Amino acid sequence: MNEVEVVVAHSERVTLRVGDVFLKIDSNQTNLDVEVEAVTLAPVPTPQILWHKPPVLAIAAVPGKALGVLGEPSAASPAAWAAAGAAIRQLHEAPLPPWPSKKSPDGIAADLEKECDWLITSGVLPADLVIRNREVAQAVFRPWTPAFVHGDLQITHVFVDGDKVTGIIDWSEASQGDAMFDLASLTLGHEERLDQVLAGYGTDVDLEAIRAWWSLRSLLASRWLIEHGFDPNTPGCEFDVLRARM
Template sequence: MDEVEVVVAHSERTTLRVGDVFLKVDADQSRLDVEVAAMGLAPIPTPEVLWRKPPALAIAAVPGTALGVLGEPSPASPAAWAAAGAAIRELHDAPLPPWTSRSVEEIRVDLDRECEWLITNDVLPADLIRYNREIAEIALRPWTPVFTHGDLQITHVFVDGDKVTGVIDWSEASRGDAMFDLAILTLGHEEHLADVIAGYGDGADRDVIRAWWSLRSLTASRWLTEHGFDPNTPGCEFDVLRTAFEAARG
């Protein structure tokens, strides 16, 4: 019998793997509702849904290997990263899902709250946080909504050679900003941004992508810390914030 592998485990959700089957147990059934619906609508490769019985969802493993891991060099080729960019463009060109996402103002309120927490708890230098908060504001402009994955980490994009074979974890899919998906994919991997844009085509805005890097890193840090992850791992969120700050200082 295959061993049970704990892929993710925290108070909100747990994902187990047994052979080629992933079992996701989520405290919030609306996330699984979104995941199943989004995978049914997405025009790019997604996992096969094997069965659904709340609070659990069983899906099949997708072939290939992930583009990489945050904080480590990616083993994937530039062509594979470009293929990921092309797949994202196909998703963004698809019809919008029927559900909406957070407004710009809601995101701004969340951003200000998390920056205040980071400063109050002396997590990072206040001038570093304030600088990245200013950069993050660039992302908070009006945008034309597209079908976004919403959590397009490199561990969620699988490739075989130079072909995208599957994109997983769709629970955050919504109508959102196209540049957000591009930013999450390249967070901590700026060296592959040009490859992704080459595959994505027209419309990519590097300044907005960089702004989303800062915004995501500022807003995710407390959640990561409280759920057993370390944003201070080399190459991860705190390094993204430091890199932006140090580049500005010359």
Template sequence: MDEVEVVVAHSERATLRVGDVFLKVDADQARIDVEVEAMSRAPVPTPEVLWREPPVLAIAALPGKTLGRLGGPSTRSATGSSTGSSAAWAAAGAAIRRLHHAPLPPWTGRAGRSSVALAAELDAECELLVTRGLLPADLVTRNRRVAQAALRPWTPAFTHGDLQIAHVFVEGHEVTGVIDWSEAGQGDALYDLATFTLGHENRLDDVLAGYGTDVDLDVIRAWWSLRSLLAVRWLIEHGFDPFAPGCEVEVLKSRM
């Protein structure tokens, strides 16, 4: 029997791998409902659902490998390099465009929060980051200003909602699958593009070449700041390190 690999685990959910099967355990069955429905609707490759027995969802492993992970050795920066080819990143951009142009699902996803609600959440989070001494006030203030550009009207698209590079698998120059759809739904397309390129800014041109349409780069930069500001405290409280090289705090510092 294959050994059990813990892919990710925290108080809300856990993902285990046993051989070619991934077992997702989620305390919120609504997230699993969204995941299964979104995968059935998405016009991009997704994992095969093997079985479902609440609170567990079993899915098949995908061929290929991811382009990396935030803060991982694939991060491309002034001092690093990235494993995927430009063509692979462009292929990911083309897959994201297909998703964004697909018929809308009937529910709102994580990328679809209203600007008013998001601004209120961001203001509260920025205050906590400073009062609890998690980040310097000037770093928070500067990035809060940058983040403002993301709080604007947008046309709803079919969004993934958590499109980290670790969730997109490629083989050669082709996308073989996209995983983790629990945050999918109607939302801001630029949120997905920003999430995918967070910490991998030098790959943005490759992704947009595949995406094939002009986007507002100031809004993508704004989402980099906004998403990082909202993530730092949660990551710390759940045992992750946003201060690691290439991760959220470094992204925030790059805006300075």
């Protein structure tokens, strides 16, 4: 008999696994609607949607294993990372989805200031560390051409079998967005793999923007992680990403 495995559980979202089926329950129905449409539009391997009865989405497990886990060394080969880069390029060159990004540059900038102030006043991180990363993050705010982005392309969302990408999961944040954000999300905490990803992705890459997104994503995520029972100070995770910028 298959057991019920709790994959993710917090006040906004719960994901359960029963055998080869994942059940996603989301408090925001728009997230699941976006995921369904993005999976349909994306020109890369995606999971099969089994059924969608709000507020639940059932999807089939994809074969293979995730590229890795944040905070742990990745066992995936350089060729697998390059294949992930090639798949991301294919996504970024696809026709744009019909919906825009959830956040404007002004909104992101406002969130950045708010979260940096909280990190400093709460004493969670030293002020000089926060200020340095806020400076690095400013390179995000530059002209860029919108691309079809996954929007939450963390390492656990890309599955490979050997050197082949078998599936990219969790598309609820997909939108028109900055291509460098996807590349930064995938390599967050695994900066040593960036060259391998770019070997598959190709040229036309803004390295300064990728580094800026490492800082910005880590600054924006830290309070949420802490308040939802996660630890960004785990070795190799968000706080280490911020310390690396010093």
